[in-house]
Amino acid sequence: MPTVLGLEGSANKVGAGVVRDGVILSSRRATYVTPPGQGFAPGPVGRHHQGALLGLVAAAMAEAGAGPRDLDGIAFTRGPGLGAPLAVVAAVGRTLAQLWGLPLLGVNHCVGHIEMGRLLAPARDPVVLYVSGGNTQVIAFSRRRYRIFGETLDLALGNCLDRLARMLRLPNDPSPGYNVEVMARRGRRLLELPYVVKGMDVSFSGLLSHLQAVTPKLLASGEATPEDLCFSLQETAFAMLAEVTERALALTRAPHLLLVGGVACNQRLQEMLRTMCSARGVTLCPTDERYCIDNGAMIAQAGWEMLRVGQVTELDQSGITQRYRTDEVEVTWRD
Template identity: 60%
Template sequence: MPGRVRSSPLRPLDKDCIALGLEGSANKLGAGIIKHSSDGSTNVLSNVRHTYITPPGEGFQPRDTAQHHRDWALTVIREALQKAGIQLDDLDCICFTKGPGMGAPLQSVALVARTLSLLYDKPLVGVNHCVGHIEMGRQITGAQNPIVLYVSGGNTQVIAYSQQRYRIFGETLDIAVGNCLDRFARVINLSNDPSPGYNIEQEAKKGKRLLPLPYTTKGMDVSLSGILTSTEALTFEKGFHAVETGEEGTYTPADLCFSLQETVFAMLVEITERAMAHIGSKEVLIVGGVGCNERLQEMMGVMAKERGGQVFATDERFCIDNGIMIAQAGLLSYRMGFRTPFSKTACTQRFRTDEVHVSWRA
């Protein structure tokens, strides 16, 4: 029945269990260490991240991003171990992102994981990036059986749990919401520091005019390429001005950011509400990098409140790609007896969320 929470299949531990998680599916390299204690508690021992930032107006290329991860891997892992106060010998397993993501960065981090596994004789656990986001969100917020809105640079999905799978109810038909926002940030030359999506959010707070843009939901799915094209076109029309002039019909970069955000987020709220109605859930968990956006959380909160529900979200430490989410999902899988054989450690850019057997949930 929807909303029913049964006991976890995870058996109690007779000793503490510690995992290192390595994440590098895009431009963020993360190493996190988590401990599941015999008393049932979960402790984040460290969560270190380094971001590859390109100049304004430029995206990040797979080859350059992979080189960044190779350059910083040892530094980030060493810092994570120091903050956790442990040695590599103390680990029970090493978890790494198997996919989805950008091929070259994924492979560079998987290579590091395989090397450490061989050097220290530690088992490997390959983790689905999205499942990592979900499990970290559930752990931090305490959400029991939520509808999950997964929004990031490479993924946009509405997800619900059923029979040991995370089922995809709806998703983007073309580009992800994070990609949409990032690409528009490049059009108007916003900085990539700390992230283009964050800077879009700050600009949108200054916007005063809501411009009409394409609103494309198709059942439980959304299409975002059309709204991006329309917003880009408005940037180069005669009505666009870098500063307000007072003339009728003029609009600013902030107005465009505001309009893009409002329209895209309204689409996401709509399909999330449909999923809530379908399974009778009263909880929404927002995960992924775009999940940090305060306006998205606010709009989702209004909808959830009207349905007698609530929204769960984490801050930038856990919603932006990080190593600790890979450690958490990997350690749950490890405790259920799962190991990734060395011959199966190749990464895949297309690793679907619903391919994962979520054995640790009832």
């Protein structure tokens, strides 16, 4: 029963987790949080991860009841993501693999989300909607690749939600997207916002630019509340995603839709997708909240899949890559 330690740190969350033969033994995480109205820069995030990661590894190993001799591989996030945080995680992964004499497994962050979703959901071959701070993609598996049917042409959905939170100076704890969701539940007025769908792709930059232009006037005049703005952004952006996802389901005739990534926690997004799926006779499979947010266990699970088929990363090929597309990975562990 192979046991893999996974290290994640592509954005403001850093984590370590242990997986053994499809069982999650541990998952520990720390988050870099900035004051309201501020985003996060790669340098400070990297320093945060540098200070937190070894403690998280020790805690995850202790929780799993595992020592170095119990491990069969070290998995780490190669990309995509922010350069400095990725570099920290890669350095720790390479060091531990050499110290403990273990195979190294460089994991695509997006594939990590998918494999964790497949582990937890009753869906072996689903269409995947992957929505996070840095990525928005509609994906299906074919011929040893996760093929991208549609994606954002500019901003990721999570980034768009975070930028509105920043405009409204909402807290970044526990996350700006969650605080937008809470505000949206109290919204009463649906504002007309740009709705941009181009075939299977979506675009959020015009939507965000429009909000940046009109928000000060709307709030000053009392025409809309912050709650109305959050509500309107969610309703518009989520409807765009439901439209392109439904096209992918119609094309593939898949019986399951797997929802992964940090924004997958959003209850309103799940509600809208569930309505769409119900009309098509499709089952929605949202990932457990503990594991749809970036975590080390998902990297361990993808690394476990790679290890069992011998897809090991050589040390001289273990450099990070900030632009590591989902469809670049050869998925040798699936038929």
